[in-house]
Amino acid sequence: MNIGQAAAASGVSAKMIRYYESIGLIPKTVRTEAGYRVYSGSDVATLGFIRRARDLGFSVERIAELVALWRDRDRASTDVKRIALEHVESLERKARELQEMAATLSHLAEHCHGDGRPECPIIEGLQTGHEAELLDIRSTLHFGSVGLRSARRTTAQKMVRN
Structure with missing residues (x-):
């Protein structure tokens, strides 16, 4: 899906998606020959995760930590809980x-x-x-x-x- 569709599906504006990509919060996406970004379902899920974390007031730095923990299936829940309680x-x-x-x-x-x-x-x-x-x-x-x-x-x- 293109950036507009990813924005609609995740609740994150296209501008913020580009920003998150520029700071490395989400990986650089695949682009078409015309240069358009293409997002997968997994990308949209990550954007939704980020949006919900932002809705709870987490900083971008903390969100980066949470995304890394979310992706790490061998994570310890104590790490996640520590971030949440802080x-x-x-x-x-x-x-x-x-x-x-x-x-x-x-x-x-x-x-x-x-x-x-x-x-x-x-x-x-x-x-x-x-x-x-x-x-x-x-x-x-x-x-x-x-x-x-x-x-x-x-x-x-x-x-x-x-």
Whole structure:
């Protein structure tokens, strides 16, 4: 099948298929005399595997490892599990960071009057350099949610005073 058909069958765009081939994530394909790429069912299966791994947020480097393990029938499942659990840890860390940022911005937004006045704790904090304090809130995770609430409250109080 041609690249368009492979893209439709795998759910991976033709542009990404060419990219994956250029970086060696998938092997270079056979080409017709006219220079068109020809993909096999096995190629489409690999592309589908890659798409599902990307949907789960794996990096290209990790996907390369997973593809190699997928192709290796003598692999140890412990290797696959290690990669998956490392990725879970990374996703959970990112989720915590996003939750912290959202909580901080929500807290600051609660203290912004949102009226015609120019005073705004959010803008003032960013303008005066208190954004570093906002980012430091992440480090309070080690102290639990009480520490996080306290850090947000302290930062917001400092920003309102300025």
